[in-house]
Amino acid sequence: SVLTQPPSLSGAPGQRVTISCTGSSSNIGTFDVHWYQQVAGAAPKLLIYGNNNRPSGVPDRFSGSKSGTSASLAITGLQADDEADYYCQSYDRSLSGSGVFGGGTKVTVL
Amino acid sequence: QVQLVQSGAEVKKAGASVKVSCKASGYTFLSYDIKWVRQATGQGLEWMGWMNPNSGKTVYAQNFQGRLALTRNLSTNTAYMELSRLKSDDTAVYYCARKDGFWSADPWGQGTLVTVSS
Numbered sequence: 672s673v674l675t676q677p678p679s680l681s682g683a684p685g686q687r688v689t690i691s692c693t694g695s696s697s698n699i700g701t702f703d704v705h706w707y708q709q710v711a712g713a714a715p716k717l718l719i720y721g722n723n724n725r726p727s728g729v730p731d732r733f734s735g736s737k738s739g740t741s742a743s744l745a746i747t748g749l750q751a752d753d754e755a756d757y758y759c760q761s762y763d764r765s766l767s768g769s770g771v772f773g774g775g776t777k778v779t780v781l
Numbered sequence: 782q783v784q785l786v787q788s789g790a791e792v793k794k795a796g797a798s799v800k801v802s803c804k805a806s807g808y809t810f811l812s813y814d815i816k817w818v819r820q821a822t823g824q825g826l827e828w829m830g831w832m833n834p835n836s837g838k839t840v841y842a843q844n845f846q847g848r849l850a851l852t853r854n855l856s857t858n859t860a861y862m863e864l865s866r867l868k869s870d871d872t873a874v875y876y877c878a879r880k881d882g883f884w885s886a887d888p889w890g891q892g893t894l895v896t897v898s899s
Contacts, residue, residue: 672825705885707826714876715818715826717887726887758826762884769842770816770828 673698673766674759674773681779682749690776692742692759698771702762704742706735709775710755718757719744746778754780783807785815785877785890792896798865801893803877810858811835814880817851817862819873820892827873831880832860867897 675693682688692704706719717726719735722742732753734745742761746753759773788802803815817829830841832851839851850863860877875893878886 703883703885705883707886714889714892715878715886716889717885720881720885720887721883724883760826760885766843768840769830770818772818772826772828775825 672774673771676773676776679777690744697765698763700740787890787893790894800863803860815860821873
């Protein structure tokens with residue numbers, strides 16, 4: 672994948688986990704980053720848009736940030752139903768403005 | 782509410798084409814681009830392309846150039862994704878999604894499973 676994420680992370684209930692998303696000057700360095708949550712068997716759902724904005728209905732336990740050519744998604748107060756795959760997404764000017772995804776991070780709640 | 786509803790599962794032979802529909806409701810269809818993304822079983826999300834329903838302009842990912850066609854029917858507020866010359870590794874769930882003001886994807890359709898057999 673053009674954007675690099677750790678394949679998996681885990682944490683106990685109540686803990687904090689942070690998912691990184693590393694890109695380059697042609698993607699994250701230029702465009703906003705968005706994050707999606709995908710629970711097993713369901714379509715992805717928008718979690719964070721424009722680097723650090725939450726759609727209505729998304730708990731404030733989820734937060735996003737971006738710095739230079741990297742971004743991150745933090746989940747605080749981890750809960751059982753946070754167990755899902757998380758994907759970062761941006762665009763890439765070297766690919767004629769096509770969208771690009773990270774490979775996804777599986778978050779397991781212990 | 783804003784909703785995208787996709788057509789049902791398809792089974793195709795290698796070399797054939799498949800056309801998946803995505804019917805929009807709850808908003809002005811002309812005002813937002815429609816993106817297409819696919820996901821092979823157990824794999825991550827793969828960007829395919831997008832279409833502006835107002836102009837018909839399309840942008841395709843390099844991996845799909847020459848095989849992918851995104852179209853729309855303005856009278857039924859429906860977007861279409863047609864993939865030709867299917868191969869076994871095109872077996873995947875195909876999603877449509879609305880591209881919002883921040884260029885993120887929200888909401889998503891429920892997905893359409895396309896199975897390609899040899």
